[in-house]
Amino acid sequence: MIPTSWFLVLGAILFSLGVLGVLTRRNGITIFMSIELMVNAVNLTFIAYARELGSLHGLMWVFFIMAVAAAEAAVGLAIFIALYRHRETIDVDEANLMHW
Amino acid sequence: MFEYLIFFTFAAIAVIFSAIVVIHRNPIVSALSLVVSFFALAVMYVLLDAPFMAALQVIVYAGAIMVLFLFVIMLLNLAQTDEPISRPVQQFLGITGAAGFAITLIYYILKAAVIHTGGPAVFVADARAIGVTMFEAYIFPFEAVSILLLAAIVGALILSQRTSAIAKDGGAR
Numbered sequence: 001m002i003p004t005s006w007f008l009v010l011g012a013i014l015f016s017l018g019v020l021g022v023l024t025r026r027n028g029i030t031i032f033m034s035i036e037l038m039v040n041a042v043n044l045t046f047i048a049y050a051r052e053l054g055s056l057h058g059l060m061w062v063f064f065i066m067a068v069a070a071a072e073a074a075v076g077l078a079i080f081i082a083l084y085r086h087r088e089t090i091d092v093d094e095a096n097l098m099h100w
Numbered sequence: 101m102f103e104y105l106i107f108f109t110f111a112a113i114a115v116i117f118s119a120i121v122v123i124h125r126n127p128i129v130s131a132l133s134l135v136v137s138f139f140a141l142a143v144m145y146v147l148l149d150a151p152f153m154a155a156l157q158v159i160v161y162a163g164a165i166m167v168l169f170l171f172v173i174m175l176l177n178l179a180q181t182d183e184p185i186s187r188p189v190q191q192f193l194g195i196t197g198a199a200g201f202a203i204t205l206i207y208y209i210l211k212a213a214v215i216h217t218g219g220p221a222v223f224v225a226d227a228r229a230i231g232v233t234m235f236e237a238y239i240f241p242f243e244a245v246s247i248l249l250l251a252a253i254v255g256a257l258i259l260s261q262r263t264s265a266i267a268k269d270g271g272a273r
Contacts (some may be wrong), residue, residue: 002103007144010109010144012202016198017115018196020122020199021121023193023194024122027127030121033130033131036165037134040141047134047148050225054222059150063156063211065158066157069161074168074253074256075256077172078255078256079174081176083175090178
C-alpha cells in the first residue's frame with residue numbers, strides 16, 4: 001500500500017504548477033486550464049485522505065467539486081467568448097476596463 | 101513493488117504533462133497535455149482504491165470539460181498566440197512565488213500533515229457504497245448541484261449571446 005503522503009506531495013506539486021500558470025501566463029484559456037489543474041490536485045488530496053480515514057465523505061466532496069468545476073468551465077469559457085467578441089483577444093492584460 | 105512502479109510512472113507522466121500545460125505556447129497542445137495529465141490522475145485514483153472516481157474523472161474531466169475547452173480554443177482560432185514577455189518583474193515574482201509556495205507546501209506535508217489512524221482502515225468505494233452515501237447523507241446538496249448546473253447553462257447561453265441580439269430585444273424586455 002503506497003503511503004498517503006506520497007499522494008499528498010504529488011497533489012502539492014500539481015497545485016504549485018497550477019499556481020505558476022495562473023501567476024505567469026497571460027493567455028486566458030491557459031490560465032483557466034491551470035485552475036483546472038489546481039482543482040484536480042485538490043481532488044487527489046481529498047481522495048488520498050478519504051482512503052487514509054476510511055471515509056466516503058471525501059469522495060462526496062470530489063463529486064461536488066467536479067460538478068462545480070463543470071459549471072465554472074461553462075460560464076468561464078462563455079465569458080472568454082464574449083471577451084473575444086469585444087476585444088479580439090483573450091490576453092488578460094488587455095481586459096483592463098475595470099483596472100484602477 | 102509493482103504498485104510503486106505504477107505510481108512513479110504515472111506520477112511522472114502527470115507532473116511532466118502538467119508542466120507542458122503551463123509552459124507551452126500553443127493552447128491546443130496545452131489542452132491535450134491536460135487530458136493526458138487527467139488520465140494519469142485517474143490511474144492515481146485506481147491506486148487509491150476508488151475506481152468509480154477514476155471512471156468519473158475520465159468521463160467528466162477528460163471527456164466533457166476538456167472537449168469544451170478544445171471547442172472554445174478552436175472556435176476562437178487561438179492556434180498560435182505568441183506571448184512576448186512584457187513584464188519581467190511580474191514574471192520573476194510569479195515564478196519565485198510559485199516555487200516558494202511549492203517548497204513550503206511539500207515541507208509542511210512531509211513534516212506534519214500525514215495522519216496515522218493506526219492500521220489500514222476499511223475503505224470500500226465502489227459505485228454501490230458511493231450511491232448509498234450520496235442519496236442518504238448528501239441528497240440535498242445533490243439536488244442543489246442540479247440547480248447550479250441549470251444556472252450555469254443559462255448563464256453560459258446569455259454570456260455567449262451575440263451583443264447585437266441583446267441590444268435588439270433588450271428594449272423589449
